[in-house]
Amino acid sequence: MRSNRATARAGVSLAATLPLLAGALALGIPAAHAADGPGRDTLTGTKPAWATATADKGATSDSSQVSARVYLAGRDASGLAAYAKAVSDPDSASYGKYLSAKQTQQRFGATKAQVAAVTSWLKSAGLKVTGTTQHYVSVTGDVAAAEKAFGTQLHNYTKGKKTYRAPSKTASAPAALDGAVLTVTGLDSAPHKASHQDQLPPPDAVFRNSGPFSSYYGSKTASSLPSAYGKKIPYAVKGYTGKQLRAAYGAGKGTGKGVRVAITDAYASPTIAYDAATYAKKHGDAKYSSGQLRQVLPAEYTKTEECGAAGWYGEETLDVEAVHAVAPAANITYVGAASCYDDDFLDTLGKIVDGHLADIVSNSWGDIEANQTPDLAAAYDQVFQFGAVEGIGFYFSSGDNGDEVANTGTKQVDTPANSAWVTAVGGTSLAVGKNDKYQFETGWGTEKASLSADGKSWTDFPGAYTSGAGGGTSKTVAEPFYQKGVVPDALATANSAAGNRVVPDIAAIADPNTGFKVGQTQTFPDGSQKYDEYRIGGTSLAAPVIAGVQALAQEARGGKPIGFANPSIYAKYGSKVYHDVTDTPTGSELAVARIDFANGIDATDGLLTSVRSLGKDSSLKAVKGYDDVTGVGSPAAGYISSYRRH
Numbered sequence: 001m002r003s004n005r006a007t008a009r010a011g012v013s014l015a016a017t018l019p020l021l022a023g024a025l026a027l028g029i030p031a032a033h034a035a036d037g038p039g040r041d042t043l044t045g046t047k048p049a050w051a052t053a054t055a056d057k058g059a060t061s062d063s064s065q066v067s068a069r070v071y072l073a074g075r076d077a078s079g080l081a082a083y084a085k086a087v088s089d090p091d092s093a094s095y096g097k098y099l100s101a102k103q104t105q106q107r108f109g110a111t112k113a114q115v116a117a118v119t120s121w122l123k124s125a126g127l128k129v130t131g132t133t134q135h136y137v138s139v140t141g142d143v144a145a146a147e148k149a150f151g152t153q154l155h156n157y158t159k160g161k162k163t164y165r166a167p168s169k170t171a172s173a174p175a176a177l178d179g180a181v182l183t184v185t186g187l188d189s190a191p192h193k194a195s196h197q198d199q200l201p202p203p204d205a206v207f208r209n210s211g212p213f214s215s216y217y218g219s220k221t222a223s224s225l226p227s228a229y230g231k232k233i234p235y236a237v238k239g240y241t242g243k244q245l246r247a248a249y250g251a252g253k254g255t256g257k258g259v260r261v262a263i264t265d266a267y268a269s270p271t272i273a274y275d276a277a278t279y280a281k282k283h284g285d286a287k288y289s290s291g292q293l294r295q296v297l298p299a300e301y302t303k304t305e306e307c308g309a310a311g312w313y314g315e316e317t318l319d320v321e322a323v324h325a326v327a328p329a330a331n332i333t334y335v336g337a338a339s340c341y342d343d344d345f346l347d348t349l350g351k352i353v354d355g356h357l358a359d360i361v362s363n364s365w366g367d368i369e370a371n372q373t374p375d376l377a378a379a380y381d382q383v384f385q386f387g388a389v390e391g392i393g394f395y396f397s398s399g400d401n402g403d404e405v406a407n408t409g410t411k412q413v414d415t416p417a418n419s420a421w422v423t424a425v426g427g428t429s430l431a432v433g434k435n436d437k438y439q440f441e442t443g444w445g446t447e448k449a450s451l452s453a454d455g456k457s458w459t460d461f462p463g464a465y466t467s468g469a470g471g472g473t474s475k476t477v478a479e480p481f482y483q484k485g486v487v488p489d490a491l492a493t494a495n496s497a498a499g500n501r502v503v504p505d506i507a508a509i510a511d512p513n514t515g516f517k518v519g520q521t522q523t524f525p526d527g528s529q530k531y532d533e534y535r536i537g538g539t540s541l542a543a544p545v546i547a548g549v550q551a552l553a554q555e556a557r558g559g560k561p562i563g564f565a566n567p568s569i570y571a572k573y574g575s576k577v578y579h580d581v582t583d584t585p586t587g588s589e590l591a592v593a594r595i596d597f598a599n600g601i602d603a604t605d606g607l608l609t610s611v612r613s614l615g616k617d618s619s620l621k622a623v624k625g626y627d628d629v630t631g632v633g634s635p636a637a638g639y640i641s642s643y644r645r646h
Contacts, residue, residue: 040151040172043181045374047152048188051166055157060165062144066154068127068186069136069343070118071379072110073179080108084388084421085481088564090571098391098563101356108389109134114180121174125149135350135383150184165189182382183375185343192342192376193307194266194365206522209535210595210607213238217431217439217514222593226457228611229589236594236612239517239535240432241283242325245509247436249326249549250637255286256327256551258559262358263320263544264348265365267304268297268336269313271521271529272320278531279321279519286328293320293331296351298338307340317520318536319364319544325516326548327555333357340365342376346383349394353386359554359561361387362547363416364397364540368408369474372415377476384421384564391561394422395547397539398504399470402445402618406465411619413472413503420480423565424503425543426630427469427510428581428622429590429614438636440585443629444469444511444537445617451609458611462591468617469510469539470503471628477501482570486626505566507581507630508545512537513592513612516545525601549635553643562643569632574625577642578633583615583622590614 074080086094099107118137119129126145131138143154143165150171156163166188173181185192214220218234227233245251269275272295277288301309316334323332335352337344345365352361384394399414401407417424427444449463472494479492479499492499509516515537523529554562562568572578584590591613599605615622622629 039175041175041177041179043150043171043173043183043375045378046171046184046187047167047169048190048373050159050190051155051157051168051188055159056168057156057158057163060143060154060156062142064143064165065140066143066146066186067138067140068146068184069138070122070184071136071182071382072114072118073182074108074110074114076108077179077182080382080385080389083108084385084564087391088388089567096391096560096563098561099389101354101390104386104389105134105354108386110180114177117177118180121177122149133350134354136379146187150187154187159190183378185375185379188373192371192373193340194342194345194367195340205600206524206532207534207600208532208597208602209238210597210603211235211238212595216244216433216436218433225451225593225609228458228461228591228613233591233593233611236513236592237515237535239515239533240430240509241517242285242328243283244432244436245326245516245545248430248432248438249508249545249635250639251326251549251552252640254327254552254555254640256330256548256555259327259360259551259554260331260333260358261323261327261547261551262333262335262352262361263316263323264335264337264345264352264361264363265312265315265319266307266337266340266344267301267309267312268295268334269316271313272316272334275317275520275531276320276324279533280324280328282519283325283517285325288324291331293334295334295336296357297336298344301338302344303339303341312340314518314520315364315540318516318518318540319362321518322516322541322544323362323548323551326545327551330548330551346379349380349383353383353390353392356390356392359392359563360547360550361392361394362544363394364543366396366399366414366417368404369412369415369418369476370408370410372418372476377415377419380416381419381421384419388421388564391563393550393563393565395425395543395550396422397470397543398424398426400467400538400540401470402465402468403472403620404470405618411472413474414470417470417503418474418477418501420477420501421564423505423546423569424631425539425546426471426504426507427539427542428507428630428634429511429514430509431514438579441579441581441630441634442583442585442590442615443581443617443620443622443627445583445615445620445629446511446513447613447616449611461611462613462616463611465616465618468620469507469542469629471617471620472503473628474501474503480566482567486570486573486632488626491628502628504628504631506546506569506632507634508542508549510537510539510542511614513594513614516541546635549640553640556640557643568643572639572642573632575642577636577639579636580624580633581622581630582624
């Protein structure tokens with residue numbers, strides 16, 4: 001995902017302050033609850049911000065049904081956050097002294113007595129316990145029972161054009177539980193689901209790119225097309241492959257051998273093994289060894305139509321092929337969620353942590369910060385903290401809509417990339433030249449203009465904003481210690497004088513106009529299903545690329561896990577191990593020409609010719625030093641080997 005600028009900020013720690021929280025939740029966990037009447041402890045943040053008096057439409061029917069999860073705070077919630085910070089900080093005596101999954105659960109997990117007490121309380125209120133894990137107790141029941149259990153009435157509120165249920169005041173739990181409850185989710189009925197962060201076409205219908213292409217950046221000039229920014233421009237690349245990406249990011253002879261990377265998305269591609277093997281063979285990547293790629297999948301899937309399950313197949317394919325392209329000997333475990341909803345993603349992340357399935361976790365999905373509620377933020381941060389204690393690092397794509405204004409009308413960042421406990425990966429436009437030589441990167445941000453009818457100019461040049469790397473300043477998460485002294489004051493204090501988390505932390509290739517070639521089985525117009533290839537981008541590409549680079553770094557340090565990487569990433573800031581990415585690295589504006597099939601597959605319905613400007617990410621700017629498009633920059637030669645010193 002600095003120096004101490006003001007006295008008021010002196011107490012800010014690594015732990016994220018959750019949305020709208022303060023005081024007892026300053027560490028992101030309820031170490032102490034504020035009183036909520038006799039014998040009750042408030043579960044701060046459980047009333048969503050949109051549940052206002054003006055939006056209140058009255059009480060929810062007592063007979064309406066509620067499905068909720070009561071997350072467990074565990075034995076020592078504040079100790080968990082403190083230990084997670086200590087083992088992740090290179091300046092700490094505890095750096096790298098990770099615990100096993102079993103040790104973590106024994107030291108910080110919920111006790112049997114806590115689980116029994118929470119279960120008894122919920123049942124006594126009339127709720128039915130439907131499941132118990134190391135992290136939560138799930139329940140169902142009617143509104144009346146939920147109101148009795150959590151000490152609040154449930155009302156209906158308007159949110160945009162729809163109406164949802166939510167607590168009329170902050171939920172609470174019996175004080176006799178002695179802080180055993182972290183939070184409760186599910187009392188509000190607004191959708192909590194993720195979208196995959198990419199520029200993927202639907203995999204159930206074939207998609208192809210039209211040429212002409214550049215084989216490497218600048219190899220083919222669009223000499224017959226109009227100039228842009230006073231010069232002729234190159235055609236977009238056909239799609240970089242692993243060889244080019246490894247050269248750009250200083251892979252050297254590293255392969256990632258002995259390191260396991262996990263990938264999380266929703267659902268699972270039925271053709272991933274074939275597609276990944278075919279792609280590796282076609283592009284000179286190492287052949288997968290037996291067991292190198294495996295899947296951990298749920299017993300059943302839900303909400304397949306609502307979540308567009310088929311649309312996630314390409315996401316898994318991109319992530320797997322990108323990790324393998326960068327770290328060809330790394331083991332890859334794909335862990336699929338049962339749906340695109342937060343509860344199922346939390347289960348997936350919990351599965352990785354509870355079984356320590358990997359040391360590095362790539363996640364190419366998320367939502368806007370405005371849709372994140374404090375209860376879910378608490379649940380996510382807890383699993384990230386458990387991971388940090390075990391030496392597991394989580395990498396999240398920062399989003400594909402820049403400052404989100406064009407998408408939502410409001411300037412904001414994406415979540416979970418906004419968590420102070422994850423590494424947020426931003427995006428760049430990458431130029432790899434002849435002989436796989438790194439030329440430059442800009443921040444990823446695209447403005448598009450089309451060719452005029454007479455072919456002599458670009459209409460409304462440089463055109464309209466289309467997409468770009470997500471970034472900016474969180475409104476809800478406190479400034480973490482590792483960003484102090486690096487992130488400029490103007491960014492850190494953009495939303496509060498106390499300072500907030502700024503996204504991203506690091507960056508890699510994301511622009512689909514300088515993108516990655518991916519191979520996937522797709523459905524053709526005649527109904528046949530065949531393997532085919534196309535160019536792809538988005539921060540969905542950047543996250544697995546960085547995960548692959550981190551696998552190489554872990555290999556370089558003898559296999560010792562890097563864990564939560566942000567303190568180490570920021571400790572290297574300003575050194576030559578990063579490409580300091582700016583929007584005009586050549587001193588002038590940059591653009592590429594792109595030709596697309598109008599129908600997405602062939603020239604039957606004509607071609608669309610456009611110019612795509614680079615480094616135009618909404619209001620966000622990639623500048624010298626840290627910025628909210630590319631963070632500290634992208635990995636350069638020396639980045640991987642720098643981890644040997646720790």
